[in-house]
Amino acid sequence: MAITETDAVIIGAGPCGLFAVFELGMLNAQCHLIDILDKPGGQCAELYPDKPIYDIPAIPSLTGKELTDNLLEQTAPFNPVFHLNTRADALEAMDDGRWKLTTSTGDEFITRAVVIAAGGGSFNPRKLPLAEAGRYVDGKGLSYAVRDAQAFSGKRVVIAGGGDSAVDWAVALTGRAAHVTLVHRRSEFRAAPATLAKLQSLMEAGQIDVQVGTILALHGEDHLQSVELNTPAGAIQLPCDELLAFYGLVASLEEVSSFGLTMRNGRVAVDTSNFETSLPGVYAIGDITDYPGKLKLILSGFHEAALMAHHAIQRIHPQARNTFQHSTTAMQLRLGKEKTTC
Amino acid sequence: MLITVVDQQGQAHQVETQDGTASNLMELIADANINIRAECAGGCVCATCHVYIEESALPLLPPPAEDEECTLDLAYHVRANSRLACQIPVTNLPAGINVVIAPDWQ
Ligand SMILES: Cc1cc2nc3c(=O)[nH]c(=O)nc-3n(C[C@H](O)[C@H](O)[C@H](O)COP(=O)(O)OP(=O)(O)OC[C@H]3O[C@@H](n4cnc5c(N)ncnc54)[C@H](O)[C@@H]3O)c2cc1C
Numbered sequence: 467m468a469i470t471e472t473d474a475v476i477i478g479a480g481p482c483g484l485f486a487v488f489e490l491g492m493l494n495a496q497c498h499l500i501d502i503l504d505k506p507g508g509q510c511a512e513l514y515p516d517k518p519i520y521d522i523p524a525i526p527s528l529t530g531k532e533l534t535d536n537l538l539e540q541t542a543p544f545n546p547v548f549h550l551n552t553r554a555d556a557l558e559a560m561d562d563g564r565w566k567l568t569t570s571t572g573d574e575f576i577t578r579a580v581v582i583a584a585g586g587g588s589f590n591p592r593k594l595p596l597a598e599a600g601r602y603v604d605g606k607g608l609s610y611a612v613r614d615a616q617a618f619s620g621k622r623v624v625i626a627g628g629g630d631s632a633v634d635w636a637v638a639l640t641g642r643a644a645h646v647t648l649v650h651r652r653s654e655f656r657a658a659p660a661t662l663a664k665l666q667s668l669m670e671a672g673q674i675d676v677q678v679g680t681i682l683a684l685h686g687e688d689h690l691q692s693v694e695l696n697t698p699a700g701a702i703q704l705p706c707d708e709l710l711a712f713y714g715l716v717a718s719l720e721e722v723s724s725f726g727l728t729m730r731n732g733r734v735a736v737d738t739s740n741f742e743t744s745l746p747g748v749y750a751i752g753d754i755t756d757y758p759g760k761l762k763l764i765l766s767g768f769h770e771a772a773l774m775a776h777h778a779i780q781r782i783h784p785q786a787r788n789t790f791q792h793s794t795t796a797m798q799l800r801l802g803k804e805k806t807t808c
Numbered sequence: 809m810l811i812t813v814v815d816q817q818g819q820a821h822q823v824e825t826q827d828g829t830a831s832n833l834m835e836l837i838a839d840a841n842i843n844i845r846a847e848c849a850g851g852c853v854c855a856t857c858h859v860y861i862e863e864s865a866l867p868l869l870p871p872p873a874e875d876e877e878c879t880l881d882l883a884y885h886v887r888a889n890s891r892l893a894c895q896i897p898v899t900n901l902p903a904g905i906n907v908v909i910a911p912d913w914q
């Protein structure tokens with residue numbers, strides 16, 4: 467458990483959280499970012515990395531991944547510290563006016579400015595909508611992510627899903643597990659070409675079974691023992707010690723809703739002159755906010771980040787002069803570029 | 809022109825397809841104040857607008873693109889008549905069809 471004191475903590479490393487690093491960095495504030503995902507970029511990186519975005523001013527078109535990569539490059543001079551695979555859980559006011567933020571890893575951040583850039587909420591694996599599913603989580607046979615591949619050694623593993631995670635793990639666990647069956651609603655999978663080729667060769671060698679079907683029910687007393695599937699040939703029972711279900715992610719607003727902020731239509735209410743929430747020193751920008759006229763656009767979030775930073779800096783460095791500088795001037799110093807002559 | 813939409817509680821609603829400004833079936837359902845999660849607002853990435861289309865109407869609709877198939881992979885209880893409502897243009901909806909909102913999410 468670590469305790470970190472820093473100028474600003476940003477919850478969410480989506481495009482708006484990333485741009486907040488730039489705006490705060492220009493004003494000499496050091497930022498730590500927390501995101502539950504294993505990579506920065508929020509929706510752009512997770513939901514649509516290969517789809518084009520056409521409405522970023524002055525960039526006619528770029529993909530979600532390109533936008534993320536560009537933002538990372540743009541913020542690199544400010545040395546942001548990323549805490550990935552980490553969920554921001556609780557926010558507590560301290561006696562000296564600062565905030566203490568506690569994460570799922572037990573770490574604590576002490577700061578004068580908290581920036582909530584949580585988008586639609588924290589991304590979590592989509593759970594199986596079966597009444598009995600809850601009985602088998604926490605080591606009883608059903609998982610939504612692989613924490614330790616060792617746990618699957620010698621087990622009969624069923625992997626459900628048709629995307630990258632399902633195919634990658636089916637291939638990776640073959641050999642380690644006693645047996646791997648990949649269950650998917652159709653026979654087409656979406657994954658990297660090299661992994662698909664590997665899957666094909668493992669199937670041909672009889673090392674992985676692919677079963678077309680959907681999960682109907684889970685069975686087993688204290689631990690999962692079999693999975694009941696609906697297949698084109700009718701219902702079947704598949705013996706199973708460990709089921710890995712990969713059905714993408716859903717966003718949850720549970721943590722942000724627990725911070726004690728005034729909400730508006732299920733989102734965080736803000737003062738649009740500075741993007742401060744109902745709690746002094748706690749700001750919100752991007753998709754997580756709601757105010758009259760709010761548009762859930764990346765460009766709106768960028769604008770919100772700029773207004774937020776110029777207010778937050780007065781809390782972070784109350785003695786410093788809050789000068790307005792154009793990036794043309796401010797970044798010259800940062801990047802160590804020579805002054806351009808006219 | 810009316811269609812029938814059955815919500816997650818099993819209640820049937822008659823929905824007029826021509827009156828409003830909805831461009832796709834997901835928006836049409838949402839505009840009629842019937843609960844449909846549609847988390848990505850029609851971006852074809854979330855599968856929370858999963859519906860079952862009356863079998864006989866399926867051949868009358870444009871077939872799903874690969875993008876829609878891949879996103880349907882994220883849904884549960886997928887059947888042969890599963891579609892993503894946000895990918896079905898209102899102009900293609902045959903009169904009188906029955907649409908059931910899938911029970912994937914609550
Ligand atoms: C298919 C699709 C296409 C789109 N196209 C466009 C477009 O063309 N133009 C446009 O402007 N916008 C577009 N958008 C919308 C755009 O992606 C969002 O407006 C933008 O991603 C919002 O950025 P954000 O930083 O506010 O939040 P997000 O991108 O949602 O990022 C928030 C991050 O915060 C994390 N988080 C939340 N809570 C916690 C917590 N408690 N602890 C740790 N981490 C947490 C989440 O895991 C997530 O990674 C599109 C969206 C989709 C789905």
Ligand code: FES
Pocket residue numbers: 834846847848849850851852853854855856857879892893894895
């Ligand atoms: S609304 Fe997200 S896929 Fe249709």
